[in-house]
Amino acid sequence: MGLPPVTLVHAKDHPVLGDAPAWTVSEVQFHYSGPPQGHGHVVITLVRDQKRRRIEFPSVADFTMTTAFTADPSPLRILDVTHLQWSGVSVRVESQCGGFGFWAAAAKSGRAPAAPRHTGRRRRPAE
Secondary structure, X not given: OOOOOOOOOOOEEOOOOOOHHHOEEEEEEEEEEOOOOOEEEEEEEEEEOOEXXXXXXXXXXXXXXXXXXXXXXXXXXXXXXXXXXXXXXXEEEEEOOOXXXXXXXXXXXXXXXXXXXXXXXXXXXXX
């Protein structure tokens, strides 16, 4: 069951992440719980000026990620859509290229783990 297409003229930027389009998507994790719950949970890690942020979205519906987005992730819009008054939906996430998007019940921000450090050592390939 998908949600109907909607024009988000009255949607405002969600306060979970200021200036979301200025951040670059580093990682997207989609977790799905099968029946009887049948819902998804998305975790997005974003980077900007060597800072990392992690945003979690519970109860995800209509998750879409196309090769257009995975080949060249475009900036995201994270929108507050509470004005739609849909039960269980208050957030819309979408890429500017249109190749990524979903609806979610909420958005929760946290610090992302630090990026792996490169030690400068090179390992010899296994023989």
